Amino acid sequence: MLAMLLAALLSFSAWGDEKRAAAPEFSSSDTEGIFFDSVGDALRGERPSLAKLRAKQQPAAVAAASGDSDSPEQSAGGTWDKLITATSLEDEVKRVKLHYDTVVTQPGPFKSGGYQDARLDLMVLSSMFAIISEYGGDVRWKEDAAAARDLLARTAFNCNAGTTQVFNEAQARRNDLQDLVSGTGLRDRKADGTNDWASIADRGPLMEYADQLRESLRQSTASAEDVEAEPGDVRRPAELLAVLGKILVQDGMDESDDQDYVAFSEAMTKAASGVTRGLELKDYDAVRAAVGEVTQSCDACHEQYR
Structure with a gap:
């Protein structure tokens, strides 16, 4: 046991006498142009903050939640x-x-x-x-x-x-x-x-279909009592006319690249959607006014296209 203790002491003494390389020394001129003096010096412009980051993210989050997008890839x-x-x-x-x-x-x-x-x-x-x-x-x-x-x-x-x-x-x-x-x-x-x-479809039959829907809409909105009694008979032809206006200007349909024709179709869609809005507001005058706009847009279109 004594021999082992002496051997350990001799080993420790030898380790303490071991020479090491001196630590390198640098002057400030040696690292000038390589490192920044502080992290702040590395930033250009205004320093970012958490508050500003949140302010930028909030509108994007709202837009994503609402589904609004102007992207041309937005689904039909x-x-x-x-x-x-x-x-x-x-x-x-x-x-x-x-x-x-x-x-x-x-x-x-x-x-x-x-x-x-x-x-x-x-x-x-x-x-x-x-x-x-x-x-x-x-x-x-x-x-x-x-x-x-x-x-x-x-x-x-x-x-x-x-x-x-x-x-x-x-x-x-x-x-x-x-x-x-x-x-x-x-x-x-x-x-x-x-x-x-x-x-999928030709314009001629779809215009004939539009006339049928328009007549159905006219009959179902003859009076405020009729609208109140059968709101579904008002909503269905109005919504169908709204989508029909979109169908008629889809790529591949006749005259879909004609600006005047597109304007007539969009006017019908807008007016038909106005019927639905008036129905939801229970505003019979608004419903009748929108029905009149549907008729006007259809008649104006029929004068030039068929």
């Missing part, structure tokens, strides 16, 4: 959501589907002119499903919407004659619509990802 769904409710979309699909069922019952009436009614119904329905496919909110048939859009549009464009082949195809679409409405869904859901409006 945002537009449809602002113009029409899911209820109006669903009700119109069911309403037009019921009428379509009566059009494709027998080959004779279909050949005698029923194919034209079928063409209109199918173009309206394909347009509704095109909107549903891009709708941001919850709405029925969204999973099948793109496929339904393509099926119905293809048959609509084929309905330029009442041949047996076209009648059979139109009946097949009636069965597809029944599957959709009943909740079964479509067997084939293959579809293009985006809406190609040039292959």
Whole structure:
């Protein structure tokens, strides 16, 4: 034990005598231009603060929460959501589907002119499903919407004659619509990802549809009592006219690059949305005034375009 203690003491003594290199010495001139004298000297302009950072972040957070964006990549769904409710979309699909069922019952009436009614119904329905496919909110048939859009549009464009082949195809679409409405869904859901409006609908039938909606709106707003009794009969055609104004100026539609035509369509959309606002405010005078503006915009457009 004593030997071990002596060995440890000798080792400690040797470690203490070990020579080390002297610490380097620098003068201020040696590091001049390499390091800043203080952190503050490294900052250019006004020194940042937490308060100012929060002030900048707050508007961005508000914009993100509200969904407002001027980006050209903003989804079309945002537009449809602002113009029409899911209820109006669903009700119109069911309403037009019921009428379509009566059009494709027998080959004779279909050949005698029923194919034209079928063409209109199918173009309206394909347009509704095109909107549903891009709708941001919850709405029925969204999973099948793109496929339904393509099926119905293809048959609509084929309905330029009442041949047996076209009648059979139109009946097949009636069965597809029944599957959709009943909740079964479509067997084939293959579809293009985006809406190609040039292959969805023609302007002529949609303008005819606009006239039908305008007449329905006129009748449902004949008196304040009518508006109060059946507000849904006012809201549905008003919202449909609003989206129709947007559809008519989509890329691929006739005259969509004509500034005058675009102005007429936008005026109809604005006036139709005014009907909805008046309805929500329970302001019958505002409703009637907006209905008048819808009529004026449609009449002015019909004078130049058809």
